[in-house]
Amino acid sequence: MSLQSLIASKRLEISNLVSEVEAISALAEKESRDITASEKTRMEEITNVGGLLENIAKEITNLEARAAVMDHAKKVMVPKLQEHMAASGIVDDNQEDDVIARIRVPARAKRSFNIRAFSNEREAYAAGQWCLATIGNRAKPKQWCLDNGVMNAQSEGINTAGGYLVPEFFETAIIRIVESFGVFRQNAYVYPMGSDTVTVPRRNTGYTVYYVAENAEITASDMAFNQIRLTAKKAAILTQVSNELNEDEVIGMAGLMSEEFGYALALAEDQAGFLGDATSTYGGMVGLKNKLAAGCIYDAVSGNVSFSTLDLADFNKAKGTLPQYNGAQNRWYISKQGFAQSMELLAVAAGGTTNRDIASGMQQTFLGDPVVFSQVLPTTSASQVSTIVAYYGDLRMAATMGTRRAMNIQSDSSIYFKQDAIAVRCTERFDINIHGIGTATVCGPIVALKTAAS
Secondary structure, eight states: OOHHHHHHHHHHHHHHHHHHHHHHHHHHHHTTOOOOHHHHHHHHHHHSTTSHHHHHHHHHHHHHHHHHHHHHIIIIIHHHHHHHHHHTTOOOOOOOSOHHHHOOOOHHHHTTOOTTTSSSHHHHHHHHHHHHHHTSOOHHHHHHHHHTTSSOGGGTTOGGGTTTOOOHHHHHHHHHHHHHHOHHHHHSEEEEOSSSEEEEEEEEEOOOOOOOOTTOOOOOOOOEEEEEEEEOEEEEEEEEEESOOOGGGHHHHHHHHHHHHHHHHHHHHHHHHHHOBSSGGGTTOBOHHHHOOGGGEEEOOTTOOSGGGOOHHHHHHHHHHSOOOTTOOOEEEEOHHHIIIIIHHHHHHTSOOOHHHHHHOOOSEETTEEEEEOTTSOOOOSOOTTOEEEEEEOHHHHEEEEEEEEEEEEEESSTTTTTTEEEEEEEEEEEEEEOOOOOSSSOOSEEEEEOOOO
């Protein structure tokens, strides 16, 4: 979706919310009654300070600022580049209005290009120049960013005027790393949050079928819904960057920062989703380990207290605990060490393994379903009694991850002044709600395999 389409969509959201408030007032007036408590709560949620209208308006402002930067690049900088190229005798057959595609990367910078984070070396070079301009506060990179449409012309030296808006390609590079390594984000249901707090309706039960006699009254039934509440939490990283930033290494620096920020955020999301215990360590979020009801936990038989002692029956019975849900895409979630010390050994011990099978390695599947590695789950080969070591089921049906805001990067040269270093802060806002938790006797859409108590 283009920025203009997104802005139009946000404006439509505001229009719909205003119409909703007007409709509530009109209905109360038509029925000659006061506004009910629930109607008042909804109106306040929309109109209060910090409410839906204000938050969406802020989003529109940020989107318009980004659109202005891109528009400036296309209308002003591209012609300048074309003039410069023509004057230099450079022929470019690619006439698309894409500033990134026209950026020339010096040979000295190409040697440190890290393809894992960015789509191409031009994006990485532009991201590096942005880092030098905003984080390093360097005059030459600032001018380069202004000339190439990477930074808002009005914000040179003024952080609050838009100079610290993270370029889309840099933000995308970080998100790409998060989504590559964030097991929870990849497999849970991801819901974009339009405000700091949202409620998402979730189907709880369906209609009931009754058998009735001829001419008898049919008993009515309704679908039942419950609400999933998401409240955005801020996850933050604060680190030091040397003040001796080298312009020849801008690509490597951009790659390193995007990867390290991405890895750290992905790890935080996985820890909150799998291990969260409502403490500040996990932003107050509660993960699978501490949210699933007793009916969603299968205890291994006595004596099976480590990966190596778990047997095929434990995994089979855990899998058999899970009900059949329509459309479920079930997977195993276990650490790589746990997979090697249990599932892989059990598969080899079952027989029929050839030298070629051993050389090529076991496929990342078990009992007919994919296996997903998560390194926040237990990895030790030692005995670990009464410990959840693996999960099986559809995480998308069991958990919702709300995303309020993606990356925001800012810097400050005063905090680490004595160390001649710059403080860099990266933040994102999200929440995780585990809602498919089952009951004391009935399993939900995901089951945990727990080692025996002794």
